[in-house]
Amino acid sequence: MKLTRRAAMVALGATSLGLTAAKAADDEQQLYAAAKKEGRLTWYSGVLNQPIVESIGKAFTAKYPGIQFNGTKTTSQVAFQRVMQDINGGAVQSDIFTTTDASHMTYLISKDKLVKYTPAEDSAIVPALRDFNGGGFYHVTWVGLVAIMYNKKKVSDTDSPKDWPDLTDPKWNNKIAFGSPNFSGLVGVWTVGMTEKYGWRFFEKLSKLNPLIGRSIDDAVALLNSGERQVAICDAASAYRSIKAGNPLGVNYAKSFSLVDFAPSAIIKGSHSPNAAKLFMNFQATKEFSDILVKNAGQPLRADVPPPGGAKPLSELTLFQPELTHIEKELPVLRGKWRDTFGA
Amino acid sequence: MSLTQTSPLRDIPQRRTSFAVRLRRFQPATLFWLAAVAALVFLVVAPLARLLVSSFQSTDTGAFTLQNYAIAWGHTRELVAVGNSLRYAIEVTLLSAVFAVPVAWSLSRTNMPGKGVIRALILGAFITPPYLGAIGWILLAGPNAGWLNRIWMAASGSDSGIFNVYTFNGMVWVTALYAFPYIFVFTSAALDLVSTEMEEAANILGAGGLRTILRITLPLVLPAILGGGIVVFLDTVALFGTPAIIGLPARIPTMTLVLWQFFEFPVRAQAAAAYAVPLIIVTLALFSVQRLLLGRKGYVALTGKGGGRRPTQLGVYRWVALAYAVFIVGMAVILPYAALAQAAFSKAWGQGFSWTNLTLAHFGEILFDPESQRTILNSFTFSAAAACVAVGLSLAIAYIVSRRMTRAGGVLTLLCMAPLVIPGIVLGVAFYATYAPPPLALYGTGTILILGYTTRFLPIAYVNCMAGIRSLNPEMEEAVRILGGGRMRALARVVVPLLKTNLVGSWLLVFIPATRELSTALFLVAAHTRVISLMMLDLSENGSFETLAALGFLLLGATIVIVLIGYKLVGRDFMLRRS
Numbered sequence: 001m002k003l004t005r006r007a008a009m010v011a012l013g014a015t016s017l018g019l020t021a022a023k024a025a026d027d028e029q030q031l032y033a034a035a036k037k038e039g040r041l042t043w044y045s046g047v048l049n050q051p052i053v054e055s056i057g058k059a060f061t062a063k064y065p066g067i068q069f070n071g072t073k074t075t076s077q078v079a080f081q082r083v084m085q086d087i088n089g090g091a092v093q094s095d096i097f098t099t100t101d102a103s104h105m106t107y108l109i110s111k112d113k114l115v116k117y118t119p120a121e122d123s124a125i126v127p128a129l130r131d132f133n134g135g136g137f138y139h140v141t142w143v144g145l146v147a148i149m150y151n152k153k154k155v156s157d158t159d160s161p162k163d164w165p166d167l168t169d170p171k172w173n174n175k176i177a178f179g180s181p182n183f184s185g186l187v188g189v190w191t192v193g194m195t196e197k198y199g200w201r202f203f204e205k206l207s208k209l210n211p212l213i214g215r216s217i218d219d220a221v222a223l224l225n226s227g228e229r230q231v232a233i234c235d236a237a238s239a240y241r242s243i244k245a246g247n248p249l250g251v252n253y254a255k256s257f258s259l260v261d262f263a264p265s266a267i268i269k270g271s272h273s274p275n276a277a278k279l280f281m282n283f284q285a286t287k288e289f290s291d292i293l294v295k296n297a298g299q300p301l302r303a304d305v306p307p308p309g310g311a312k313p314l315s316e317l318t319l320f321q322p323e324l325t326h327i328e329k330e331l332p333v334l335r336g337k338w339r340d341t342f343g344a
Numbered sequence: 345m346s347l348t349q350t351s352p353l354r355d356i357p358q359r360r361t362s363f364a365v366r367l368r369r370f371q372p373a374t375l376f377w378l379a380a381v382a383a384l385v386f387l388v389v390a391p392l393a394r395l396l397v398s399s400f401q402s403t404d405t406g407a408f409t410l411q412n413y414a415i416a417w418g419h420t421r422e423l424v425a426v427g428n429s430l431r432y433a434i435e436v437t438l439l440s441a442v443f444a445v446p447v448a449w450s451l452s453r454t455n456m457p458g459k460g461v462i463r464a465l466i467l468g469a470f471i472t473p474p475y476l477g478a479i480g481w482i483l484l485a486g487p488n489a490g491w492l493n494r495i496w497m498a499a500s501g502s503d504s505g506i507f508n509v510y511t512f513n514g515m516v517w518v519t520a521l522y523a524f525p526y527i528f529v530f531t532s533a534a535l536d537l538v539s540t541e542m543e544e545a546a547n548i549l550g551a552g553g554l555r556t557i558l559r560i561t562l563p564l565v566l567p568a569i570l571g572g573g574i575v576v577f578l579d580t581v582a583l584f585g586t587p588a589i590i591g592l593p594a595r596i597p598t599m600t601l602v603l604w605q606f607f608e609f610p611v612r613a614q615a616a617a618a619y620a621v622p623l624i625i626v627t628l629a630l631f632s633v634q635r636l637l638l639g640r641k642g643y644v645a646l647t648g649k650g651g652g653r654r655p656t657q658l659g660v661y662r663w664v665a666l667a668y669a670v671f672i673v674g675m676a677v678i679l680p681y682a683a684l685a686q687a688a689f690s691k692a693w694g695q696g697f698s699w700t701n702l703t704l705a706h707f708g709e710i711l712f713d714p715e716s717q718r719t720i721l722n723s724f725t726f727s728a729a730a731a732c733v734a735v736g737l738s739l740a741i742a743y744i745v746s747r748r749m750t751r752a753g754g755v756l757t758l759l760c761m762a763p764l765v766i767p768g769i770v771l772g773v774a775f776y777a778t779y780a781p782p783p784l785a786l787y788g789t790g791t792i793l794i795l796g797y798t799t800r801f802l803p804i805a806y807v808n809c810m811a812g813i814r815s816l817n818p819e820m821e822e823a824v825r826i827l828g829g830g831r832m833r834a835l836a837r838v839v840v841p842l843l844k845t846n847l848v849g850s851w852l853l854v855f856i857p858a859t860r861e862l863s864t865a866l867f868l869v870a871a872h873t874r875v876i877s878l879m880m881l882d883l884s885e886n887g888s889f890e891t892l893a894a895l896g897f898l899l900l901g902a903t904i905v906i907v908l909i910g911y912k913l914v915g916r917d918f919m920l921r922r923s
Contacts, residue, residue, distance in 0.1 A: 042871045042872070044871070049886060049888070050882075050883065050888065050891070051709070054713065054715075068714070069715075070715055070871055070872070071715075072871060072874070072882065073882070074882050074885060075885055075886075077608060077609070078882075078885070080609055081607055081608055081609060081611075082870075082871075084609060084611055085607070085611075085776075085867065086787070086788070086870060086871075088611065088780070089776065089780035089781075089787030089788065089870075090780060090781055090782060090785050090787060091780075091785065091787045091788030091789075091870060093788060093870045093871040093872065094871060104609075107609075174487075180592070182605070182608065183885070212510065212593050213592070213593050213595060214592075214593055214885075214886070214887065215592065215885045215886070216885045216886035216887075218886040218887065219885070219886050219887045221886075221887065222886070222887025222888075222889065223489075223887065225692060226486065226489035226693070227488055227489045228486045228487070228488045228489035228490075229488070245691075245692065246692075247692065332609075332610075339421055339597075339605075340421065342595055343421075343595035343596070343597065344591065344592050344594075344595040344596065344597050344601070
């Protein structure tokens with residue numbers, strides 16, 4: 001029997017693949033053993049909401065029993081404020097930090113506060129997310145998509161705002177709501193994006209409509225459901241989750257572009273449980289994790305998990321993502337400007 | 345045995361004693377008061393000194409600079425915030441007096457019916473955390489979806505509501521509803537002491553009912569009203585929760601919100617200190633004004649003669665008085681809790697009441713989630729520990745001061761009372777700056793929260809312990825000492841047992857507010873030392889009112905149980921007396 005070159009390659013490939021898998025499983029066992037000794041994992045999350053954070057915790061502890069899970073969802077600016085408070089206070093609390101404002105990560109890298117780590121199944125993540133400038137320090141674990149939302153009981157589909165400039169129409173006076181870039185990272189990135197495309201005048205016009213300004217971008221979901229306000233900007237996933245729960249919301253992807261935001265996670269240096277942190281970074285790259293995201297109307301991170309039904313796939317949308325360097329430079333300035341324009 | 349009538353023992357002039365003699369007479373009690381002083385330095389002096397010093401330090405180099413003051417006061421919005429805060433506090437104080445004084449008068453001086461229920465409901469307003477009340481009012485008076493507005497729109501056919509909680513007036517209204525019990529407590533305590541004889545004398549001299557109230561009763565209790573008013577003012581200026589929940593969406597910046605913003609990235613702790621120092625000076629000035637006012641205007645109403653206190657017969661007007669009282673407690677307690685209950689038991693509160701929308705899930709989420717359990721446990725253990733430390737320390741210092749064990753009694757009293765004028769958020773900042781860095785490195789531990797709470801509520805404990813000790817005749821301790829016992833023995837075997845009730849009362853008066861303290865905790869909690877108030881603030885961020893309301897009910901339930909135990913141990917009146 002003649003051993004072809006091709007067969008040899010295949011055989012070699014198969015063995016090495018088997019070896020890698022075995023090695024990965026071995027690594028994971030070691031990591032798990034070390035993490036179990038640490039006994040707990042603390043996550044400051046600027047994404048999702050508290051119940052989803054808890055369901056992720058449940059899935060994580062089911063997979064890795066013996067590691068107590070503490071996850072707190074706040075807006076990204078508040079989460080970052082607490083990370084900094086912990087670091088300056090000399091007692092790092094969170095093992096994992098996730099933020100919708102990636103410039104937080106740039107800052108933490110510059111201060112040498114992040115641990116470099118690449119999740120075991122990183123190769124299964126969608127290429128667009130993997131290429132996001134993390135330098136191995138951080139990895140995208142959530143994708144935000146800012147769209148327009150309206151209460152269908154109060155606003156007809158034809159009347160609903162179709163594009164960003166439509167939001168500044170005087171007919172939305174006393175009827176519009178959004179979050180604040182001083183709390184929400186997603187609203188922050190949106191503020192940068194809107195200023196880039198339409199200039200600060202866009203916000204000056206909005207400020208004349210007596211908007212109700214919450215902290216989180218998701219605040220508006222509750223405000224629209226209750227009928228307190230009628231149109232808002234939203235994270236599309238939160239809106240679809242609420243629609244699934246039976247609330248009368250409609251979502252319009254803005255005609256010109258939908259604003260997309262990549263939210264990275266990273267391991268904070270000097271935390272209590274560096275191994276549990278790595279295990280959790282691995283977990284965020286698993287199919288299980290993407291399944292949980294999709295179940296909650298969010299975008300999957302992996303190519304082998306189909307996007308949620310009901311929502312438009314990203315491939316059919318015109319997307320716009322402000323440059324990270326631009327966010328870093330502009331957002332602090334715009335947050336101050338926001339206070340001057342909106343008064344708080 | 346009368347405990348109240350003391351014949352002050354004059355200190356016997358002492359001869360100068362040699363060191364050896366002093367050493368022989370050395371009592372463990374000396375160590376004890378030195379320890380008490382050290383504790384006060386640790387809790388009060390060091391954090392405040394740190395705050396003052398850091399306000400003049402450069403962020404990068406630590407060198408002396410005035411730059412922080414320029415940063416802190418460089419924008420108009422920081423000045424606007426000061427104006428807002430002052431206006432806010434003044435309006436809340438006035439409105440609280442309008443709420444409190446008539447109800448206090450009706451309860452304490454008239455034959456208004458239903459007094460027990462009204463009193464219980466005022467207690468309910470007293471133990472409601474202001475930020476929880478604010479959430480209740482968002483559900484009630486959200487301009488379009490609030491219950492009151494929906495009812496109005498349904499009844500009038502109008503397409504817009506009439507109440508808007510997201511306004512300056514809305515914020516004042518909501519704050520006053522939970523601040524008025526302070527004025528109520530002060531005023532009713534004073535009214536209880538005014539004897540009817542003086543009012544009768546006015547009547548005999550030809551004054552009518554209203555004239556008597558305005559010329560006799562009201563002036564007699566005016567110092568008490570002012571005293572309560574100052575407490576409300578100080579409390580409101582320093583309030584963080586309600587402005588965060590209502591002021592932010594309504595776009596009304598206040599001083600406490602600005603202070604919080606200095607801790608956003610990039611953190612400017614030194615600028616925050618520079619913003620806080622004038623804030624303390626303002627409150628200090630106010631406090632001095634109060635002392636001045638109360639010092640001048642005082643009437644001796646409490647005499648040895650037990651003047652009769654007959655209730656004024658209001659006739660049909662007693663129903664008017666009752667209606668007013670019901671209106672106040674309805675606004676403060678009944679309506680907001682009804683709205684909160686609807687949210688706590690709803691799948692989605694915005695969909696209104698229906699059988700299919702009912703659920704107990706939110707209570708389950710909290711009670712069966714290990715993290716929430718720990719948060720609740722944290723709140724109660726930290727508060728209990730703080731109450732123990734505060735009462736122990738206050739007792740010791742009150743004893744030292746009242747028995748003149750040191751000539752520095754005035755200074756000790758001043759230090760114990762100083763936290764009264766320090767806004768909670770500033771106290772939190774000062775503690776963080778002082779005790780988070782090494783060598784103590786307390787950040788992330790429960791200890792830093794316990795110490796923060798202790799300092800924050802030290803004045804309450806101190807005033808109560810002082811009142812208790814003043815009521816004890818020193819004779820009894822002297823008897824112990826004549827029989828060969830030391831001061832410590834006298835304290836442990838005589839003072840503490842006699843003051844048991846007073847001490848339990850003081851403990852509860854620290855414990856209850858500590859369980860809901862938000863502003864001090866804001867910068868001292870870490871992930872593993874989270875407390876209920878912070879959990880509520882986080883939940884309020886994205887409108888999760890259902891879980892938040894359920895948590896509020898659990899806190900309220902626990903507080904009611906504690907208050908009932910307090911009543912059982914101490915007697916009915918420990919919450920609603922002047923303290």
